Amino acid sequence: MNKYKYTALKAFAKQVFFNAGMADEQADGAALALLSADLRGIDSHGIARLSGYMRLVDKGRINPKPRLNIIHESPSTATLDADAAIGLISAPYAMQIAIDKAKSAGTGWVAVKNSNHFGIAAQHAMMALDHNMIGIAMTNASPLVAPTFSTSRMLGTNPMAFAIPAASEPPIVADFATTTAANGKLEILQRKSLDAPEGWIQDAQGNSSVNPHELSQGGALLPLGSDREHGSHKGYCLGAVVDIFSAVLSGANYGPWVPPFVAFLDPPSDPVGDGIGHFFGAMRIDAFRPAEDFLHHTDNWIRTFRNAQRSNPEQPVVIPGDPERECEALRRVEGIPLHPAVESDLKKLAEKLGLNFSAEACA
Amino acid sequence: MNKYKYTALKAFAKQVFFNAGMADEQADGAALALLSADLRGIDSHGIARLSGYMRLVDKGRINPKPRLNIIHESPSTATLDADAAIGLISAPYAMQIAIDKAKSAGTGWVAVKNSNHFGIAAQHAMMALDHNMIGIAMTNASPLVAPTFSTSRMLGTNPMAFAIPAASEPPIVADFATTTAANGKLEILQRKSLDAPEGWIQDAQGNSSVNPHELSQGGALLPLGSDREHGSHKGYCLGAVVDIFSAVLSGANYGPWVPPFVAFLDPPSDPVGDGIGHFFGAMRIDAFRPAEDFLHHTDNWIRTFRNAQRSNPEQPVVIPGDPERECEALRRVEGIPLHPAVESDLKKLAEKLGLNFSAEACA
Numbered sequence: 001m002n003k004y005k006y007t008a009l010k011a012f013a014k015q016v017f018f019n020a021g022m023a024d025e026q027a028d029g030a031a032l033a034l035l036s037a038d039l040r041g042i043d044s045h046g047i048a049r050l051s052g053y054m055r056l057v058d059k060g061r062i063n064p065k066p067r068l069n070i071i072h073e074s075p076s077t078a079t080l081d082a083d084a085a086i087g088l089i090s091a092p093y094a095m096q097i098a099i100d101k102a103k104s105a106g107t108g109w110v111a112v113k114n115s116n117h118f119g120i121a122a123q124h125a126m127m128a129l130d131h132n133m134i135g136i137a138m139t140n141a142s143p144l145v146a147p148t149f150s151t152s153r154m155l156g157t158n159p160m161a162f163a164i165p166a167a168s169e170p171p172i173v174a175d176f177a178t179t180t181a182a183n184g185k186l187e188i189l190q191r192k193s194l195d196a197p198e199g200w201i202q203d204a205q206g207n208s209s210v211n212p213h214e215l216s217q218g219g220a221l222l223p224l225g226s227d228r229e230h231g232s233h234k235g236y237c238l239g240a241v242v243d244i245f246s247a248v249l250s251g252a253n254y255g256p257w258v259p260p261f262v263a264f265l266d267p268p269s270d271p272v273g274d275g276i277g278h279f280f281g282a283m284r285i286d287a288f289r290p291a292e293d294f295l296h297h298t299d300n301w302i303r304t305f306r307n308a309q310r311s312n313p314e315q316p317v318v319i320p321g322d323p324e325r326e327c328e329a330l331r332r333v334e335g336i337p338l339h340p341a342v343e344s345d346l347k348k349l350a351e352k353l354g355l356n357f358s359a360e361a362c363a
Numbered sequence: 364m365n366k367y368k369y370t371a372l373k374a375f376a377k378q379v380f381f382n383a384g385m386a387d388e389q390a391d392g393a394a395l396a397l398l399s400a401d402l403r404g405i406d407s408h409g410i411a412r413l414s415g416y417m418r419l420v421d422k423g424r425i426n427p428k429p430r431l432n433i434i435h436e437s438p439s440t441a442t443l444d445a446d447a448a449i450g451l452i453s454a455p456y457a458m459q460i461a462i463d464k465a466k467s468a469g470t471g472w473v474a475v476k477n478s479n480h481f482g483i484a485a486q487h488a489m490m491a492l493d494h495n496m497i498g499i500a501m502t503n504a505s506p507l508v509a510p511t512f513s514t515s516r517m518l519g520t521n522p523m524a525f526a527i528p529a530a531s532e533p534p535i536v537a538d539f540a541t542t543t544a545a546n547g548k549l550e551i552l553q554r555k556s557l558d559a560p561e562g563w564i565q566d567a568q569g570n571s572s573v574n575p576h577e578l579s580q581g582g583a584l585l586p587l588g589s590d591r592e593h594g595s596h597k598g599y600c601l602g603a604v605v606d607i608f609s610a611v612l613s614g615a616n617y618g619p620w621v622p623p624f625v626a627f628l629d630p631p632s633d634p635v636g637d638g639i640g641h642f643f644g645a646m647r648i649d650a651f652r653p654a655e656d657f658l659h660h661t662d663n664w665i666r667t668f669r670n671a672q673r674s675n676p677e678q679p680v681v682i683p684g685d686p687e688r689e690c691e692a693l694r695r696v697e698g699i700p701l702h703p704a705v706e707s708d709l710k711k712l713a714e715k716l717g718l719n720f721s722a723e724a725c726a
Contacts, residue, residue, distance in 0.1 A: 076470045234540075244661070308515035
């Protein structure tokens with residue numbers, strides 16, 4: 001795979017967002033949030049989605065010139081109407097409100113409606129770290145997941161992210177779909193014509209399946225836990241909490257009404273709210289105890305878990321965020337590898353917009 | 364199994380707590396919290412644990428006359444030193460602080476240190492419902508769970524609970540261990556000499572095991588997800604978040620330092636904090652949107668999910684909290700069945716204290 005410089009890809013994404021009508025500063029912020037996924041190795045959520053976002057702009061579903069508006073608030077909370085903004089803009093905007101609320105009230109919590117896909121949750125949660133705060137980010141998403149005992153696709157992969165600061169150690173950053181496997185992992189198997197492991201998906205009748213194409217035939221992803229015996233009702237609870245916090249608190253669409261990311265599918269014609277929903281939190285460490293005490297003990301927590309006895313001497317015990325941070329360090333130096341299909345998609349997008357995009361220009 | 368009247372069991376538990384030195388009101392509150400587990404069908408966490416709590420009083424690890432003290436606070440947060448109280452007392456006390464903070468600041472968040480086992484998390488989270496608030500409760504617990512890729516027991520079953528109010532529908536109440544299976548389920552298999560399903564436990568070397576006695580031989584419970592391929596790293600993240608919110612924020616013991624519930628095992632001799640830790644949250648609905656709008660849409664959410672297509676026509680799709688509420692309705696009328704081993708344990712406790720306990724007296 002060809003590798004591309006981070007700065008070059010970010011500049012390209014910014015230019016695309018700018019061409020779509022976004023203000024310079026917003027185009028820059030959206031490109032930063034988008035490319036954070038590529039840096040951290042979450043390739044399904046980065047520049048590979050750029051043309052998908054643009055199709056939503058073309059459809060009028062993403063508003064490139066949104067007026068973000070706080071429609072409800074209290075000392076520690078706010079609800080934001082994102083005015084159909086791209087989530088890459090509304091999420092950091094909302095997270096900043098949460099951080100500002102936390103400065104005065106100890107914690108800040110912001111529910112967002114009328115938004116769109118926000119990239120990776122971790123990027124937004126991590127904004128809290130510089131302020132010695134714990135950051136939380138979650139979002140609902142297009143319904144692909146069946147609750148335990150159901151064949152209906154009712155929930156998205158509904159990720160939650162937590163970012164927890166430390167002193168000398170790198171922060172703990174957990175970001176995970178509340179399903180057994182994210183949809184991106186199925187796409188990888190599809191490309192390689194490989195079966196999926198048992199426990200990731202079910203067919204349209206609710207039977208366990210290993211066919212990675214099952215979703216296009218009425219099947220569904222399974223909540224974390226896979227089946228009742230292995231706790232899928234817990235994954236279903238987590239997905240439900242993300243859905244309700246993100247959308248029922250904010251006034252967005254929830255459950256089966258969440259609009260699809262793909263522009264060729266229309267949103268449900270009977271919406272129960274506006275756009276998709278997110279939920280953010282920021283908790284000031286020193287609203288609970290002196291920050292240095294917390295940071296010292298978080299360091300100790302991290303070191304203790306990192307040094308736990310290994311099942312396999314070759315496989316370290318992982319602290320949440322380790323793999324993504326290591327990936328970022330590497331890719332900032334060596335560049336970001338793009339799958340040929342993504343390369344070709346971006347070249348078409350560049351041609352359409354009269355921009356330049358090539359491996360040589362971005363190397 | 365003999366069935367016992369709720370009111371009779373609660374009166375007995377209250378008397379036991381009172382005899383142990385608790386003030387009348389605290390003994391009553393502790394009995395209420397304890398018996399909520401029996402009512403809701405979580406038999407492992409109810410009156411079956413009464414003599415275990417008493418052994419901790421005898422050991423001096425539970426203080427029957429605690430002075431609960433807020434040691435740090437902000438408009439939306441507080442940290443509580445529970446003074447070695449039983450968690451059945453410190454948890455509702457802390458949750459009430461969270462609710463009071465939410466009344467003025469929109470949300471309230473309370474971290475608790477120097478506490479003990481608090482029964483079922485749902486009972487405390489549900490305190491928020493009467494105030495049109497969302498309630499959250501979590502706690503760390505004795506280390507029985509190995510992180511992904513490790514053989515060390517580093518985390519407890521670390522449950523999290525969410526209680527979400529509705530209008531006409533009963534509230535959504537989710538309460539679950541962040542492991543594939545709770546320890547109580549292993550104890551049931553042990554009594555019946557049955558194997559455990561694959562994915563619940565590993566042996567001392569980190570191999571998958573179906574032996575329900577594995578924990579007494581150096582094995583460990585597995586995080587929700589069971590193995591890496593099925594997302595155990597996500598269950599590990601959830602357990603870590605509960606541990607850090609409950610204990611590193613509050614100043615309690617975390618990870619492998621959490622004191623064991625059983626009195627015959629001494630707490631680690633090198634504590635990193637005080638007692639065990641809990642974390643509570645209360646979010647006022649109308650700090651985000653008008654409460655009636657939220658409640659109406661929660662009703663719609665519940666009905667939509669309850670009416671989702673069933674995989675098996677005989678098995679309804681479950682809304683979190685349904686089974687426990689149905690159990691409570693039944694047990695309030697028909698009584699609470701007690702396992703003979705629990706009956707005999709309570710009879711011994713009664714004899715020791717000069718109290719009366721019998722199926723006839725409690726029928």
